[in-house]
Amino acid sequence: MTHRSRQDMQGLGWAISDVAEVIEGILGAVSYLGSEWCALSGNATMAACDAYHYRxxxxxxxxxxxxxxxxxxxxxxxxxxxxxxxSCHLSRG
Known part of the structure; x- marks a missing residue:
């Protein structure tokens, strides 16, 4: 996990089980937003990530x-x- 995702989960008060529940919900719904490159570990590493939206x-x-x-x-x-x-967060926009 990235530092920002840990901060996101702490801010939401989530445990790993909460993340698993949301991922399960995403997999059961069509919520794919797209793929993008994401910087990890202070921009030293890049990862090809899939982004999803879940309500x-x-x-x-x-x-x-x-x-x-x-x-x-x-x-x-x-x-x-x-x-x-x-990342794992509420809408920022």
């Missing part, structure tokens, strides 16, 4: 329900086994 209803701290939009990017290692989470 789900959640109860927010204020007690109301709302639709939250998440954006995730990940890359799979050359051996096909490694899943690298590059």
């Amino acid at each position: 789900r209803r959640e109860r927010v701290p204020a007690g109301m329900e709302m639709t939250c939009e998440y954006y995730l990017k990940w890359a799979i290692g050359q051996n096909g086994d490694l899943l690298l989470l590059v």
Whole structure:
């Protein structure tokens, strides 16, 4: 994972199980945004990543329900086994 993705997950208060749930939701829906090169490890390494968008209803701290939009990017290692989470955040726009 990248430093920014760790910050994203900490800001959301997510555990790895939360990320797995969102990835499962993405895989069950058509939400592919595109592929792009992403800088890792302080721009020393580049990875070919796929970007996805996912919406789900959640109860927010204020007690109301709302639709939250998440954006995730990940890359799979050359051996096909490694899943690298590059970003995981709410809409920034």
